[in-house]
Amino acid sequence: MSTLRSLASAALFATAMLLSACATHGPATSPATTSVKANAFSGLVPFATDEGMARLGRADAKSDFAALANQFEAQYNGAFCGPTSAAIVLNTLHSRRADLPRDHTRLRKDDVQFMPAGADPIVPRFTQDNVIDRGPKTRAQVLGEPITVGGKQVKDFGYQLRQFDAMLRANALVTTVVVVDDARSEQAIRADLADNLARGGDYVIVNYRREAVGQKGGGHISPLGAYDAASDSFLVLDVNPAAAGWVWMPAATLVKGMRTFDTVENRGYVLVHAP
Numbered sequence: 001m002s003t004l005r006s007l008a009s010a011a012l013f014a015t016a017m018l019l020s021a022c023a024t025h026g027p028a029t030s031p032a033t034t035s036v037k038a039n040a041f042s043g044l045v046p047f048a049t050d051e052g053m054a055r056l057g058r059a060d061a062k063s064d065f066a067a068l069a070n071q072f073e074a075q076y077n078g079a080f081c082g083p084t085s086a087a088i089v090l091n092t093l094h095s096r097r098a099d100l101p102r103d104h105t106r107l108r109k110d111d112v113q114f115m116p117a118g119a120d121p122i123v124p125r126f127t128q129d130n131v132i133d134r135g136p137k138t139r140a141q142v143l144g145e146p147i148t149v150g151g152k153q154v155k156d157f158g159y160q161l162r163q164f165d166a167m168l169r170a171n172a173l174v175t176t177v178v179v180v181d182d183a184r185s186e187q188a189i190r191a192d193l194a195d196n197l198a199r200g201g202d203y204v205i206v207n208y209r210r211e212a213v214g215q216k217g218g219g220h221i222s223p224l225g226a227y228d229a230a231s232d233s234f235l236v237l238d239v240n241p242a243a244a245g246w247v248w249m250p251a252a253t254l255v256k257g258m259r260t261f262d263t264v265e266n267r268g269y270v271l272v273h274a275p
Contacts, residue, residue, distance in 0.1 A: 082164045087128050205223045
């Protein structure tokens, strides 16, 4: 009985870590990174408020918002914040392309039994599942199959920043990956992100630690939708509304969230350029 209890406890713990982490892999901090407690920062403003809507209305850097919102979807798997963000951006860039993939993995056998021969009900688009298939990290590895990191076998749920960038590139996106280390200033990061959001046709996806920005959970990946200079805040289009909705996050807070250690290096962001 004690063995069964131990196994059950271990399974519950692993499940909880997966659902709360999304892109978390290693310790939150390195010796050179300051430890940050949850809820240490204030200033998060939900988008679905009068103030949240007002910020979008007055923001100058919001060229990406409408296009991303039109293709937005929530992640359906606790480890899929990266693939969901990738699918949103890919569908935003290529929504009218004639050769979009058709993902039949969610189609049940009985779904087509009354349809005309040869009919395909699947809407052509990138999905959280088919973007993974093109990347170097397998679905099993994303969901915890051990991989070798630093000569050790570890469970590496979700995506580290460079793993995520590799998946984007495998899906034919042109990217620039930026690690937010101590050498990169907050001012430079703010300018980089705001400049991207002010232009149409290119996008930015951030990788930060929730705990460091005052939210519950571990590492997370989501696209940005806008920057409001008056409040110096970015609109994070959170792909996990079960954990946190879209939110305006102060620039300094977002930078702190990205300036956190993840397995081999700090988190950061990826700029996706127009093809």
